[in-house]
Amino acid sequence: LESLDLKPYTALFNNYTELRIQENSFAVITLNNGNLVQNARKITGGASARVYGSGSWGFASCQDISSEGIGKVLTEAGENASFLASRCGYAHKPFPESSVRISRSHATTRPVRTQKELVGFVREIDGYITEKYKGLTNRFVTLSAFNTHKKLVTSQGSEAESLVPRTTLVIQLSTEKESQPVEVYDFLGGLGQFEDLFLSPEPVYEMIDEVYRHLINKRDGVFARAGLAECVLGPSLAGILAHEAIGHTTEADLVLGGSVAGEHVDELVASELVTLTDFAHTALGQTCPVPVYADDEGVEARDTILIDRGILKGFMHNRESAEHFQVPPTGNARASEFSDEPLIRMRNTAILPGNDKLEEMIASVEEGYYLIKSSNGQADSTSEFMFGVPLGYEIKKGKLGRAIKDTTISGVAFDMLKTVTMLSDDMCWDGSAWCGKKQTIQVGMGGPAIKCHVTLGGR
Amino acid sequence: MEPKETALYARDALLRAGADKSQVMLTRSIRDELYVENGKIALNRTTHNHEIKYKAIRDRKQGLTMAGRIDKTSIDSEAIQVMELAGAAVADEARDIAEYQEPAVFADGPEGSDKVKMYARLREFLDQAGEKHPDTIIENGGIVFNQTEVSLVNSNGVDFASRTSHYEFFAIFTTKKDKLSSSMNYTGCVLADPDVELMKTVLTERLLEQSAGQTKLRALEGKFTGDIIMTPDCLGDFYRFLIKPLYDNFLIGGTSIYKDKLNKPITDKRITLHSRPVGDEMAGRDYIGPDGYVLKNNTIIDKGILTGFLTSQYGALKTGFPRAGNLGTHPVFEPGDSSLDEMIKSVRRGLLLCRFSGGDPSYGGDFSGVAKNSYYIENGMIQYPVSEVMVSGNIPDMLNNLNSISAERINFGTSLMPWMSFGGVTVSGK
Numbered sequence: 046l047e048s049l050d051l052k053p054y055t056a057l058f059n060n061y062t063e064l065r066i067q068e069n070s071f072a073v074i075t076l077n078n079g080n081l082v083q084n085a086r087k088i089t090g091g092a093s094a095r096v097y098g099s100g101s102w103g104f105a106s107c108q109d110i111s112s113e114g115i116g117k118v119l120t121e122a123g124e125n126a127s128f129l130a131s132r133c134g135y136a137h138k139p140f141p142e143s144s145v146r147i148s149r150s151h152a153t154t155r156p157v158r159t160q161k162e163l164v165g166f167v168r169e170i171d172g173y174i175t176e177k178y179k180g181l182t183n184r185f186v187t188l189s190a191f192n193t194h195k196k197l198v199t200s201q202g203s204e205a206e207s208l209v210p211r212t213t214l215v216i217q218l219s220t221e222k223e224s225q226p227v228e229v230y231d232f233l234g235g236l237g238q239f240e241d242l243f244l245s246p247e248p249v250y251e252m253i254d255e256v257y258r259h260l261i262n263k264r265d266g267v268f269a270r271a272g273l274a275e276c277v278l279g280p281s282l283a284g285i286l287a288h289e290a291i292g293h294t295t296e297a298d299l300v301l302g303g304s305v306a307g308e309h310v311d312e313l314v315a316s317e318l319v320t321l322t323d324f325a326h327t328a329l330g331q332t333c334p335v336p337v338y339a340d341d342e343g344v345e346a347r348d349t350i351l352i353d354r355g356i357l358k359g360f361m362h363n364r365e366s367a368e369h370f371q372v373p374p375t376g377n378a379r380a381s382e383f384s385d386e387p388l389i390r391m392r393n394t395a396i397l398p399g400n401d402k403l404e405e406m407i408a409s410v411e412e413g414y415y416l417i418k419s420s421n422g423q424a425d426s427t428s429e430f431m432f433g434v435p436l437g438y439e440i441k442k443g444k445l446g447r448a449i450k451d452t453t454i455s456g457v458a459f460d461m462l463k464t465v466t467m468l469s470d471d472m473c474w475d476g477s478a479w480c481g482k483k484q485t486i487q488v489g490m491g492g493p494a495i496k497c498h499v500t501l502g503g504r
Numbered sequence: 505m506e507p508k509e510t511a512l513y514a515r516d517a518l519l520r521a522g523a524d525k526s527q528v529m530l531t532r533s534i535r536d537e538l539y540v541e542n543g544k545i546a547l548n549r550t551t552h553n554h555e556i557k558y559k560a561i562r563d564r565k566q567g568l569t570m571a572g573r574i575d576k577t578s579i580d581s582e583a584i585q586v587m588e589l590a591g592a593a594v595a596d597e598a599r600d601i602a603e604y605q606e607p608a609v610f611a612d613g614p615e616g617s618d619k620v621k622m623y624a625r626l627r628e629f630l631d632q633a634g635e636k637h638p639d640t641i642i643e644n645g646g647i648v649f650n651q652t653e654v655s656l657v658n659s660n661g662v663d664f665a666s667r668t669s670h671y672e673f674f675a676i677f678t679t680k681k682d683k684l685s686s687s688m689n690y691t692g693c694v695l696a697d698p699d700v701e702l703m704k705t706v707l708t709e710r711l712l713e714q715s716a717g718q719t720k721l722r723a724l725e726g727k728f729t730g731d732i733i734m735t736p737d738c739l740g741d742f743y744r745f746l747i748k749p750l751y752d753n754f755l756i757g758g759t760s761i762y763k764d765k766l767n768k769p770i771t772d773k774r775i776t777l778h779s780r781p782v783g784d785e786m787a788g789r790d791y792i793g794p795d796g797y798v799l800k801n802n803t804i805i806d807k808g809i810l811t812g813f814l815t816s817q818y819g820a821l822k823t824g825f826p827r828a829g830n831l832g833t834h835p836v837f838e839p840g841d842s843s844l845d846e847m848i849k850s851v852r853r854g855l856l857l858c859r860f861s862g863g864d865p866s867y868g869g870d871f872s873g874v875a876k877n878s879y880y881i882e883n884g885m886i887q888y889p890v891s892e893v894m895v896s897g898n899i900p901d902m903l904n905n906l907n908s909i910s911a912e913r914i915n916f917g918t919s920l921m922p923w924m925s926f927g928g929v930t931v932s933g934k
Contacts, residue, residue: 078757080822082818084566084568084589084590084593086568086585086589087569087571088569089555093551101545101546101547101548102546102547103547103549104547104548104549106553107552107553108554108572108574125548125550128623129538129545132627159588160591163592164592182758182759183757183759185757219757219759225761225868226759226867227866227867227868228867268870271872271896273934298643302643302644303679303686304685305685384553386547386549421863425687425688426643426678426685427686429687429874429876431862431863431874432863433862433864434863435863435864450866450870451864451866452872453863453871453872453896455861455873455874455894457891457892483644500892500932501872502862502863502873502930502932503930
């Protein structure tokens with residue numbers, strides 16, 4: 046893939062065309078109670094072409110990146126577009142010209158570790174747990190590494206290449222109470238390769254100590270009280286709130302599909318404390334977890350302000366939706382695998398920090414919950430969201446109380462965000478997040494701690 | 505090279521690279537898709553994929569990789585990589601490949617797609633939906649043809665091949681009226697032939713009608729303990745939560761709530777659950793499992809008794825439980841004897857739960873989530889569609905608190921689901 050020059054193939058383009066070659070690699074090592082239950086690697090790669098002709102899209106992909114394979118996908122994509130165009134006859138006009146030339150790599154420059162060294166690192170982490178913490182019923186240590194390498198040329202003259210790695214180490218510990226399993230997990234990592242992110246095991250040990258402390262508290266946890274409650278959402282929950290509650294409703298394809306956000310542009314949809322942006326690659330001077338410099342339509346990626354001090358400002362776009370709304374494309378068209386077509390996707394969606402301290406926020410709650418970690422989440426066209434909360438604590442008279450059992454929180458985003466009264470002055474990115482809209486793709490999510498009202502599941 | 509020739513070459517490449525045992529699964533697939541975006545057939549996509557899954561064992565250490573390149577040079581190079589992984593592994597007596605079984609070839613479904621029919625039936629569906637429900641938007645949807653060829657060989661003499669194909673239909677929709685949006689809802693099924701009226705498949709027509717009436721919702725005040733009737737679509741989504749504790753991860757780690765329950769009651773005795781990947785009633789069948797064994801239909805719960813875990817070959821050798829004949833796919837619940845009307849009439853307070861949007865249940869089975877596209881039931885009558893209502897409970901408790909199962913079931917092509925009514929669930933509003 047490194048040496049392949051796609052530019053000569055642009056001579057074969059007849060209509061608006063994107064030609065992409067891509068390789069995704071994934072490696073995983075998992076120890077479960079000391080057993081190496083996963084020691085695997087997967088590589089997928091190939092070529093794809095997407096052609097827009099007479100208002101219809103044709104797409105084709107194959108794993109052969111020889112000139113024969115690339116010629117085949119270009120031909121098949123064109124034929125597929127023609128098949129639809131001959132039947133659908135949609136009105137169309139050419140997309141406005143927009144091109145970018147960029148090449149960025151986040152690959153390590155350090156010597157690459159061998160598989161044996163990586164397994165050794167994971168075993169060392171597992172050894173720390175077994176040595177220090179007796180009485181656990183189960184433990185998982187999982188090291189995962191993803192690399193996404195893409196090259197793209199388009200008929201509008203874009204030439205883009207990127208290599209974006211992600212490495213995470215997940216620790217999951219379990220114990221029992223009255224024969225009922227209880228578990229807590231956490232992770233370290235994000236953008237980068239192992240060699241750059243895990244220079245020593247000490248930060249992992251600190252995380253393990255914290256996971257164990259929460260596990261012991263959760264073992265004696267209680268059910269949350271079902272219903273509406275005042276809550277402080279920890280910084281790591283702000284990201285999923287930004288992604289699920291607002292982000293999805295402001296993807297332009299979902300707006301066209303009936304999302305309620307379409308009716309509220311330039312209206313107050315949140316507390317004036319709330320500003321929410323989908324960052325392309327850099328936020329507050331730092332590289333984001335999933336930096337996107339050019340999207341898979343060859344559009345230069347730029348930040349998209351979704352909510353500015355409580356006012357809904359706009360949507361995330363690909364070329365086609367931007368044309369519909371008569372705005373510039375934002376560089377949000379992303380494909381997960383080489384065989385996937387670009388869809389409007391979030392990149393690094395975050396609520397910006399405020400001026401409060403987390404301790405003061407907790408102290409200001411008479412009775413409610415401090416919710417720390419999230420699991421899966423889901424959005425809706427109504428802006429009603431939900432996500433799982435596997436770790437949290439009661440707040441009683443401004444102080445943390447008992448841990449709570451796993452729960453789910455929900456709310457209608459455009460109502461709930463109006464209840465935000467405090468935002469902490471720090472910012473936390475989740476560099477392990479994925480989004481599952483048709484294709485599973487890496488995203489970044491971030492934000493500060495948030496004080497607000499949400500509905501909890503419980504008893 | 506032909507698929508089998510390639511698979512044999514890869515198997516032997518692993519042995520040449522030093523493996524004691526080798527197993528290779530080559531998959532070659534073609535996917536033709538007509539994709540709908542916001543009511544328009546917007547994309548015509550064709551993908552050609554192939555993938556080789558390499559498994560090598562040396563000194564009871566395993567290396568496992570998956571890669572897409574199938575030329576001899578790439579296979580030789582990959583074999584060395586697999587052995588590097590095996591060399592880095594920890595010896596484990598439970599690592600093995602499939603035992604010898606009689607060679608077999610399986611074939612199912614048409615060869616190649618009929619895109620003209622696919623288009624015609626999809627166009628018909630969109631026209632019908634637009635005519636009957638002009639305020640309902642088919643956000644995404646489509647019809648997809650999948651054809652998959654598998655060749656699985658190993659150094660114990662296993663030699664299987666299959667060619668399967670089927671069509672998939674799916675629709676995700678939202679209604680927007682007077683600036684109000686419904687919750688999105690979705691459905692879909694697997695079909696042997698695309699030449700059917702898609703609106704009449706599974707519960708598509710009923711769900712679209714429901715969506716059209718779900719822009720004006722009512723919130724519930726307070727909370728109560730009551731009944732939920734899960735629809736077949738909802739039960740299909742919830743199924744993965746029900747069977748999660750039966751898999752390797754939970755059994756090897758000892759965190760499965762059912763680890764001591766084999767051949768013991770775990771649900772109400774009216775519940776019988778099968779997994780039927782090669783069932784005659786399934787439009788989308790699977791024949792070869794990833795472990796290298798031919799898949800078989802089996803029963804997971806028989807009249808409330810847990811009759812088997814969903815253990816892989818590794819999980820079985822690790823835990824001592826029998827290896828499952830399949831992976832728990834293609835679920836089939838035995839029917840009950842109630843009509844849906846009777847089930848609703850018997851509810852004093854509760855919900856018709858049409859979609860569940862919830863967090864992953866705890867290891868102990870505690871769950872909570874939002875009741876989407878759902879209806880409040882009081883005194884045996886459906887009252888109104890609800891908003892911002894959560895349901896909470898415990899899965900093992902719920903399965904023992906069964907009210908009834910419908911006689912009617914819906915065949916989704918890879919599952920057969922009834923309506924099921926459970927008691928003792930917490931329903932909470934604002």
